[in-house]
Amino acid sequence: LIAVNADRLRADFRALCEIGRTQAGGVSRTTFSDAHLDAREWFLRRAVAAGLETRVDAAGNHSAVLAAARSSAPTLLLGSHLDSVPDGGRFDGALGVVAALEALRAVNDAGLALPVALEAIDFTDEEGSLVGLLGSLALAGALTQELLEAPRGGRESLVAELARVGLSEAQLKDARRPPEALAGYLELHIEQGPELQRHRAQIGVVTAIAGSRSFRLLFEGAARHAGTTPMSSRRDALLGAARFALLVRDTVVDRFPGCVGTVGAIEVEPSAFNVVPGRARLLLELRSPAAEQLDALEAQLFRSAHRAAASDGLDLTIERVGRWDPVELDAKTQAAIERGAQDLGLSTLRLVSGAGHDAQALAPVTRAGMIFVPSIDGISHDPAEHTSWLHCLNGANVLLRAALSLAQSSSG
């Protein structure tokens, strides 16, 4: 039976780990960094070496393509991303891209003629140094002006970085593919959470992807001399921000068990030993697979935050930065993944993804599915991120089988 070439896959993965490798043993390939651009070039070279066509679209998505016999056939996308968070791990995104490329080579080597084209795609800026899911949203036709005007990484950075790599903001939207041109989307990814390990399952079948909302908060008090300003007359912005960070945790733990809430960053001004902080800025992110839970959590946190700030004499400004609605993944695709795993004798677990993925952008326009493999201790976005090679290989074979199954059923 058809399978991926384990040695070839492993050699590719190892080569990719060297691009942007950090001292800590992870990789740092933020969007459009030198290491990221090098990884993308490496990917195109590997595609050419395998006799595949290559493609770079108006959003900078990089692809290897195995054409169908019929030129009007729709395309089944297999993909992930080569960008990483700063000082991230080796597996997040990279595994899915090399597995997709290997799936195309395996089909090509076997001389199979499919009724769909297969495309291994490396999406631009999944992690969000700039926007987040930039490439997949563009391909799905969901890149809004609102997102481009107030991106996660700041407007200035987006404009400068697009210009630097020769992309045109106005043309990003030209990367859109009409839904009828797509036969579906499949992604292999590490779980980045502890559930598969905890349940000793080999393959995760993703049923839904949690939605997320992100916000910038600014607490404003008064910068005063720390030695001469009595405790009772201070308006200390850091204390308001600290109270809010603890409130986020307590509210989620006590009342929203299906959600997570994180204050991932805090900065104060003037930031000195001897000055009471006059300003504190926080980054907040909330996630849940249920939109109504996100609505309720957001509303409750902001009521409490405004009350707490007022009682400390602080002003509070809340700016909405990002919003991804939760999505359910395609049932037929989930079944194809499960069958593929069962055929290989692998145990499966259905689960929700707490992390965001490009599948989120594609699910509204095409059948989308995701295959997870276990992350040791759930560690991710960290150099210690690890998945055993056997799990990686199993995931790649499940990806190949699910792809073939969907390809054959997409002929209509």
Added chain:
Amino acid sequence: LIAVNADRLRADFRALCEIGRTQAGGVSRTTFSDAHLDAREWFLRRAVAAGLETRVDAAGNHSAVLAAARSSAPTLLLGSHLDSVPDGGRFDGALGVVAALEALRAVNDAGLALPVALEAIDFTDEEGSLVGLLGSLALAGALTQELLEAPRGGRESLVAELARVGLSEAQLKDARRPPEALAGYLELHIEQGPELQRHRAQIGVVTAIAGSRSFRLLFEGAARHAGTTPMSSRRDALLGAARFALLVRDTVVDRFPGCVGTVGAIEVEPSAFNVVPGRARLLLELRSPAAEQLDALEAQLFRSAHRAAASDGLDLTIERVGRWDPVELDAKTQAAIERGAQDLGLSTLRLVSGAGHDAQALAPVTRAGMIFVPSIDGISHDPAEHTSWLHCLNGANVLLRAALSLAQSSSG
């Protein structure tokens, strides 16, 4: 009767406000910045223009000197500092230096022969971009190797900055003056707190200067993906740091009413929306006029901090950065200041300084005294720092009178 020349003093103060002026209307003259060096040069030029001798010692202290008739006479120092915190106010330090210079000119103009030399001195690095009280500690012979090895602003910055302005670390200690060469130290300064305004007093007579202790704290947990790591399995360093910041406030307010405690800065890593913070660094400062209170507060805070960190699964490292013992100022000098104010019909208030000053370094080796004038709303270390010109002028005249009184009683 002898008095300062109000127009000349005001012109000097205004000229100084232009050096390092910020858009917000304050000044930014951190130690050895261009603006700071410009202000020091301006000061020497004004001294030369007034026919005074000038002096720059091995610690970079800048002085104008009015010699005594007898060359072996001791020196009465009048001074403050021309450096500022980043984005600071116009009065902190600068007022004391221009008032000291004006006092020398007033004595010179009056042709008074005093039994002591008068020296208007601008001390190096009072605010502590590098070390804090660097110049006055060197002059007092109290600059320890320990301070130079682990300075507030970091060792690298100290070494680089001294080299850049042509000072030798090894020779800093040569700035020491033997106690018998000193007749005392007097400093005019804005209060930087609200007490004079609250009591409607025109002149503050400082009885003691609070001691301070400063620390760097590092909370270490584990950086994890914010979307996939359940709340229950997080070791979020920011939450430990937030809990500690609130604990500092509550402990001081509830149990140490004579102290202040401030977390003035916080930084987390990796610092992103979607990563649980793995590390949080805090800057902590405690102040009190009573050393035993500082001992007790420090001990209690650190017990609680270690307990809190352990219960959150975090590691905690505490590094001691600075320690200034509280000092009492000279009783005879306090009386001279009070008499000077009373002769001018100005109301006085005895008070403790919560802020640190060069007088702290000098009090152990010579009679030291400080004159405070009211700060509007106690605002300081901020562009909005303000003292009415009449209060400034009153302070300068009290400085002159107290200096003459101490000079005449120092002849022995």
